[in-house]
Amino acid sequence: MSELPQIVKITKVQRETGEHHTLFFNFKAEAAPGQFLMVWIPGVDEKPISLSKISKEELAITVQCKGSWSKRVCGFESGTKIGVRGPYGNGFSTEGVKKAIIVAGGCGSAPLMPLVEKCLVEGIETKFILGAQNAKKLLFKKELIEKLGDNLYITTDDGSEGTKGFTTQTLEELLGKEKPDCVYSCGPEIMMKGVLDICQKKKIKSQLSLERYMRCGFGVCGQCVMDDLMVCKDGPVFSGKTLSESAEFGKLTRLKSGKEVSLKEFGDWRQC
Amino acid sequence: MLETDFCGLKMKNPTVLASGVMGCNAALLKRVAREGAGAVTMKSIGPKEKEGHKNPTVLEWEHGLINAVGLPTAGYKNAEKEFKELEKCKSPVIASIYGSSIEEFTEVAEGIIGFEPAMIEINISCPNTKREGQIFGTSPEVAAEVVKAVAEVCGKIPIMPKLTPQANNIAAVAAACEQAGANAICAINTLGPGMVIDADARKPVLANKFGGVSGPAIKPIALRCVYQIYEAVSVPILGLGGISNGRDAIEMAMAGATAIGVGSATFYRGIEAFKLISDEMKTWMKEQGVKSIKEIVGAAHD
Numbered sequence: 210m211s212e213l214p215q216i217v218k219i220t221k222v223q224r225e226t227g228e229h230h231t232l233f234f235n236f237k238a239e240a241a242p243g244q245f246l247m248v249w250i251p252g253v254d255e256k257p258i259s260l261s262k263i264s265k266e267e268l269a270i271t272v273q274c275k276g277s278w279s280k281r282v283c284g285f286e287s288g289t290k291i292g293v294r295g296p297y298g299n300g301f302s303t304e305g306v307k308k309a310i311i312v313a314g315g316c317g318s319a320p321l322m323p324l325v326e327k328c329l330v331e332g333i334e335t336k337f338i339l340g341a342q343n344a345k346k347l348l349f350k351k352e353l354i355e356k357l358g359d360n361l362y363i364t365t366d367d368g369s370e371g372t373k374g375f376t377t378q379t380l381e382e383l384l385g386k387e388k389p390d391c392v393y394s395c396g397p398e399i400m401m402k403g404v405l406d407i408c409q410k411k412k413i414k415s416q417l418s419l420e421r422y423m424r425c426g427f428g429v430c431g432q433c434v435m436d437d438l439m440v441c442k443d444g445p446v447f448s449g450k451t452l453s454e455s456a457e458f459g460k461l462t463r464l465k466s467g468k469e470v471s472l473k474e475f476g477d478w479r480q481c
Numbered sequence: 482m483l484e485t486d487f488c489g490l491k492m493k494n495p496t497v498l499a500s501g502v503m504g505c506n507a508a509l510l511k512r513v514a515r516e517g518a519g520a521v522t523m524k525s526i527g528p529k530e531k532e533g534h535k536n537p538t539v540l541e542w543e544h545g546l547i548n549a550v551g552l553p554t555a556g557y558k559n560a561e562k563e564f565k566e567l568e569k570c571k572s573p574v575i576a577s578i579y580g581s582s583i584e585e586f587t588e589v590a591e592g593i594i595g596f597e598p599a600m601i602e603i604n605i606s607c608p609n610t611k612r613e614g615q616i617f618g619t620s621p622e623v624a625a626e627v628v629k630a631v632a633e634v635c636g637k638i639p640i641m642p643k644l645t646p647q648a649n650n651i652a653a654v655a656a657a658c659e660q661a662g663a664n665a666i667c668a669i670n671t672l673g674p675g676m677v678i679d680a681d682a683r684k685p686v687l688a689n690k691f692g693g694v695s696g697p698a699i700k701p702i703a704l705r706c707v708y709q710i711y712e713a714v715s716v717p718i719l720g721l722g723g724i725s726n727g728r729d730a731i732e733m734a735m736a737g738a739t740a741i742g743v744g745s746a747t748f749y750r751g752i753e754a755f756k757l758i759s760d761e762m763k764t765w766m767k768e769q770g771v772k773s774i775k776e777i778v779g780a781a782h783d
Contacts, residue, residue: 466532
């Protein structure tokens, strides 16, 4: 059994927002929320993408039509073949968690959807803060309303829906009133740094899903290194404790060449 | 029992992290040292910042890995921070350099000698770039020319060319390098290039189409190369290629290697591979009544 990509056919494409597409495919794998696949478009490129749906029958990824690779993926219809290998990395853990707050920024809600599913199955009391630049970019809003009702909190940068402002402000408000066992988050790293800082201050455990440019996906090449951690294998989900000791989290990332750059200079990797 | 002196490098055991594996930054190299590597090799540093190939770049096939990463590098001008951080590394640090001409090799060597790495590996054997490396390691004359030029720049810092199994006569290349001033020989780099095609996709899988083959599949070739080199040179050898467990490492030592490189094994056994391999070597040595690893270096020779 090798780790080479397996060619699978896309069975369904779901348009989520104007710029987010979910691709379903049959790929039998034991996957945990927060894990990712290396997704190969033959002849084009391969990227690490978190699973946004996990079931026995099928898996799905959600892609933001942003870069040249993802724009291509967004043009795919049912029947298109893609290569997938994985799942890789450590997912989110719900061990000992009875009460959770989940914070998603932009397309960060993609890897958090299977976590919501898991929380509901396990009877974990779950609140979800969904943030985006504007109302049009709120990914998985409908699904989250169906699943969580009043426990969904929406924020937009421009106030076009929900509370105007950032997810971190809503998190701080919620944490003023309650104490969850764990805060889960995925989104722009600058936002997650804010989430971590708030959780550390309140002494609440957290788990955050990170991204760095990856090559092998299985902990050999070292490309996705952050401090002495390989995001692909030691992560992509890290505990707040680990990240609070990191010199690079929220500050630095690396280019394809391996050259260090500040996150601000770089923008953000995340393509969903 | 496993203490090794390799060209003046004092190592707690003979395992060495191979270049191109986990070697992108100082912090991870230091972790590999803490996890048990006797020495660590940085990812090859080139003359200018370079992105490398598109993905897929590293794959596991049935009997090993295949890669065409394309020598990404921040360039030697951006290497200072990593070198400074590596001063606190628990194990000796080997820097690795590449260039696409003799001038570039010496430029990079000159650019990093100030950081005083314990040793400089000269990558004259990467099969993945059309200009860089390839031509140098296949010819004894050209390999020697690179080694001579780099030796002139490096002064007291030991230098070690990394050879390719693609050479028609790897022993001749090694001997020419020794004559040109190499203080050690590193063999072998990945084999090939090879390729993986996916039948369903009807396409090569690596973006670069071709890539260097490593892992268990190439062990017999690595052993043969090191065996031949041992007979041709008197400088110590860093032997690598498909070493996955203690017994493999013992066999590599018997072929003639003083130090033993570990790369692809980290895929199969994780970052713990160095400690596991060292422990397995010790177990075998105790069983066999071997007191020091030195006793078995070259033991397979007549």
